[in-house]
Amino acid sequence: MAKKKNGSLRLAFIGGGKMAEALVRGLLDSGAYKRGQIDIGEPDGRRRAALRKTYGVRVNKANVPLVSSADVCLLAVKPQEIAPVLEEIGPHFSADTLVISVAAGITTSWIRERSGKARKIVRAMPNAAALVGESATGLYFRPRIGEEAKRIALKIFDSVGETVVVGKEDHLNIVTGLSGSGPAYVFLFLEALTDAGVYLGLSRDVAARLALQTVRGSSGMAAELDKPFALLREIISSPGGTTVAGLKVLEEGAVRAAFTKAVEMATRRSEELSL
Ligand SMILES: NC(=O)c1ccc[n+]([C@@H]2O[C@H](COP(=O)([O-])OP(=O)(O)OC[C@H]3O[C@@H](n4cnc5c(N)ncnc54)[C@H](OP(=O)(O)O)[C@@H]3O)[C@@H](O)[C@H]2O)c1
The missing domain is CATH 3.40.50.720 (NAD(P)-binding Rossmann-like Domain)
Structure with missing residues (x-):
């Protein structure tokens, strides 16, 4: 070969x-x-x-x-x-x-x-x-x-x-927990963002299109600018503005910890299922 x-x-x-x-x-x-x-x-x-x-x-x-x-x-x-x-x-x-x-x-x-x-x-x-x-x-x-x-x-x-x-090779279990299962996490996020828009009065179609393009646009922006994700978040978080108000709620809801736990659990499950 x-x-x-x-x-x-x-x-x-x-x-x-x-x-x-x-x-x-x-x-x-x-x-x-x-x-x-x-x-x-x-x-x-x-x-x-x-x-x-x-x-x-x-x-x-x-x-x-x-x-x-x-x-x-x-x-x-x-x-x-x-x-x-x-x-x-x-x-x-x-x-x-x-x-x-x-x-x-x-x-x-x-x-x-x-x-x-x-x-x-x-x-x-x-x-x-x-x-x-x-x-x-x-x-x-x-x-x-x-x-x-x-x-x-x-x-x-x-x-x-x-x-x-x-x-x-063990790291492939983490890859499985992070990016293997990752699309499902992103779909859940899209669903939640859409539901929030509907709850506040947007039609489902409009909320879903906005959610999808937000995820697509943010990934494209992160890939193109190639800066740490935390810095990108800071760039769009004006002091006393709307974004920091939203982010504060996400931090209080321990979203970051939930992601860590989710990837950890998926990784452990991948280890358990391994041959
Ligand atoms: N799909 C994903 O997103 C994804 C992501 C990561 C890894 N994988 C891995 O990729 C592998 C395939 O997944 P998949 O989603 O493509 O599954 P799939 O669509 O079910 O494909 C498996 C194919 O293998 C055929 N097959 C069964 N027995 C066979 C044999 N003895 N000889 C030759 N072919 C045989 C099946 O035919 P029949 O339907 O007629 O049985 C089927 O067409 C899995 O091991 C999975 O862990 C998939």
């Missing part, structure tokens, strides 16, 4: 569900990979037909033939399906196969033990926003995996958003 150019690498996705589709779309749209380089293994016939039609990639019922000719094997089945899948395909990995798993909570040691000759294992924790090309993804590389494998994995996940690399 290390000697191959990107243009001749073959990627096999095992599982053609939501996450695999998001990644395939990202890889094709960004030009990182061409159709002919991507295979998907997927048991559901209707799903296979839909993926073929939409993306023009090869989609197979059987996984083993894909794995045997793949340089990179992306495990994109549900965590509870990964044991039988590895039992089936693990013996067909070569020592050069790069195995990348997106399965939540499945450790690289667990995968390594079931991956035959494969030594290069990467674990990724993307989030639901990958579906719109805006994932926040955490990646963990097993030691001695090599620069080429790292580059390939980064390229795959950079095609659906922003990627960070964590040095300790």
